[in-house]
Amino acid sequence: MATINIGGNNQDRFYRYKMPKLISKIEGKGNGIKTVVPNMSDIARSLSRPPTYPTKFFGCELGAQVKCDEKTDRYIVNGAHEAARLQELLDVFIKKFVLCAGCNNPETDLIIIGKNNSQKIIRDCKACGQRTDVDMRHKLVTYILKYPPTPPKSKGTKKDKKTKKGEDDEQASPTAKGSSEEGTDDELTRRIEAEAASLPTADEYRDDDDWVLDTSAEAVAKRTKEFSKLLLDESGSDEESGDPYEQLDKWLEKHATSASSNDIYKKIKELGIAKETDQFLQNPDDQRALLGATEVLVSEHKDLFESKIVCSILMGYYQNDLLEEEVFQAWLEGDSSKTYRNLFKRNASVSYVDAAINQDIRNKAKPFAKCILFIQKYF
CATH class of the missing domain: 3.30.30.170 (Defensin A-like)
Structure with a gap:
């Protein structure tokens, strides 16, 4: 209706x-x-x-x-x-x-x-x-x-209310059968109050020794130490805390001579960086930091210092949306180019490896640049 x-x-x-x-x-x-x-x-x-x-x-x-x-x-x-x-x-x-x-x-x-x-x-x-x-x-x-209307229900005087309350107190318990007020609001209220009264009080459970907290300097220091140990046990080590990019940087420093490109990619995925592609796409400096970490890894690991492997690493970044074409091209041109200086704000003047090594790595990455151009042209 x-x-x-x-x-x-x-x-x-x-x-x-x-x-x-x-x-x-x-x-x-x-x-x-x-x-x-x-x-x-x-x-x-x-x-x-x-x-x-x-x-x-x-x-x-x-x-x-x-x-x-x-x-x-x-x-x-x-x-x-x-x-x-x-x-x-x-x-x-x-x-x-x-x-x-x-x-x-x-x-x-x-x-x-x-x-x-x-x-x-x-x-x-x-x-x-x-x-x-x-x-x-x-x-x-x-x-x-x-034909007057039905008079509204009277609210009653205080005396009436007291009399009514006394009558309610004298009635049978809420659980008694046959009550004429079964199901009413007053009955529900009485039932709740009766059940609440039957609940044990806090004093029945209280143990004074458990409720006392030692606030002395020794006790506080002990609790702090235990809490710190608990945090370390849950996280594994100090290296696992903090920003995921800092964790990646520390991990690369620690595994510079042993990590393969697959290991690097797995670590990136483990830190959740691969899931944050939107943040990467919006922040060229973070992509430059990733390339810088790759420079360090390649320069310190002779097995990786090959054009084929460098291109493979870059292709992995590209396919997983960790690296934009614009960022890669600016990095390929070098820090002396105007494009490089305009694109990178925070990392424009940062040197991750020697200039000669950096140039050598970029030379080994040029086949990947040709691959990008091919993709742009036909796809």
């Missing part, structure tokens, strides 16, 4: 106060034609008003007879009336007999005060606490005074 804001309040964008959209059904013909509102009970429930009130209001505004049969849940207005027209009248009813005149909130109760000719109908707002008068000149007022 479609819902709308109560009273057509367009400012209530989140539909906090909503009601079903009025539906009308025209029945009969000629003088017997009539309009039935099938969902009047649902609308009235949303407004916290008896369904007879808005139905009688339609009759007063349209000058038509109405019929309210609460047993069959049929609310009828004589004549043919479109749903849009009845919805407009319903909004007027809501404004006059539902919405608080102070805060424009629909959370109100109708209360009749006074006696005889001095009776008044007021809207008691549960949202802001204001009590605002209803226009006593409207024809519906006579019907409301004759």
Whole structure:
């Protein structure tokens, strides 16, 4: 069923106060034609008003007879009336007999005060606490005074609350069968409180020796030493902490004479550097550092100092997105080129090996450069 804001309040964008959209059904013909509102009970429930009130209001505004049969849940207005027209009248009813005149909130109760000719109908707002008068000149007022709404539930005095609390304490335990309040909020509260009372207290478990913490300098130093040892045991060694690129650099220094190109690649993958290709692509200096580490490794390992192996290492970097073409070309041109100085900011002046060795390594890498050009041209 479609819902709308109560009273057509367009400012209530989140539909906090909503009601079903009025539906009308025209029945009969000629003088017997009539309009039935099938969902009047649902609308009235949303407004916290008896369904007879808005139905009688339609009759007063349209000058038509109405019929309210609460047993069959049929609310009828004589004549043919479109749903849009009845919805407009319903909004007027809501404004006059539902919405608080102070805060424009629909959370109100109708209360009749006074006696005889001095009776008044007021809207008691549960949202802001204001009590605002209803226009006593409207024809519906006579019907409301004759058939008053059900009085709202009284909150009770402090004495009543104490009496009620005493009665609750004298009742059977929450687990007793046949309780008339089984399943209610009060019953659930009592059950929770009873179970909480049966739980052991902290004193039952407390061991004073366990709760005392030695804060002396010796004790603190001992705990620090144990904690440091634990960290080293979990990480393996000091070399395993810190930035992954620093770890790679230390590893290359340690295994400069024994590591193969496959070992280097496996170590890169192990450190998770291979997974961070986006960072590599965005940072030429890190790629230059990788090439520098490769220079050191190749220069210190004679088995690697061959054009075929150097190209194989570079191809591995390239295929795994560890090395950009632009970075490789700048490195190949050397640190004296303008491209090199413009591309590398942090590592532009860093020398990883002697200039002569560096030039020799770059010469051995030239076949790889031709391979890159071939790929660019045909792929």
